[in-house]
Amino acid sequence: MTHIPEPKRLSTRSVYKGRVLDLNVDTVQLPNREVVDLEVIRHRGAAAVVPVDPDGSVWLVRQFRHATGGYLLEVPAGKLDGGEAPETCAAREVEEEVGRRAGRLEPLGFIWTTPGFTDERIWLYLGSDLTETRQALERDEWLTVERLPLEEAVRLAEEGTIADAKSICALLRAAKKLGLR
Secondary structure, eight states: OOOOOOOEEEEEEEEEEOSSEEEEEEEEEOTTSOEEEEEEEEEOOEEEEEEBOTTSEEEEEEEEEGGGTEEEEEOOEEEOOTTOOHHHHHHHHHHHHHSEEEEEEEEEEEEESOTTTBOOEEEEEEEEEEEEOOOOOOTTOOEEEEEEEHHHHHHHHHHTSSOOHHHHHHHHHHHHHTTOO
16 A cells, blocks of 8 residues: 655644634745645534434425525534534534434534635434424524425435535435435
């Protein structure tokens, strides 16, 4: 096997520290010995859940996303609180956003959201054994809850109606785990 040399970070300069993310400029020496400045958004990570009922229906949220200029149909998700385990975050988010407590969470792996400029990682879960609780939205959330068959949600992801990357990945992995793919 060929050895691939690792790039070397020479320095980091903090440009912005915020509530959701930090922005750094890293000076990096690439394997070809070129020295470049790379902008990196640092994010503490997130978790997303495909909550599924025994009949195969899933609970999704149609959420306002300011950065996209409108609403997106998504699986429930949220960012990790400082030091929080991804599974704890996943359980909290499905309850807060859709008003359902998942009695069981099965890992579906993780994704890098946009590895060209951020270290954000989202852990994906399949949530089952759901019991009804109360929705508890945060002040900056505006969403509606929609329930539809998993097969239909996967079709919407495949045709581009569901355009949110974490939701597409989570739905496809959940469908495979449940033997639908």
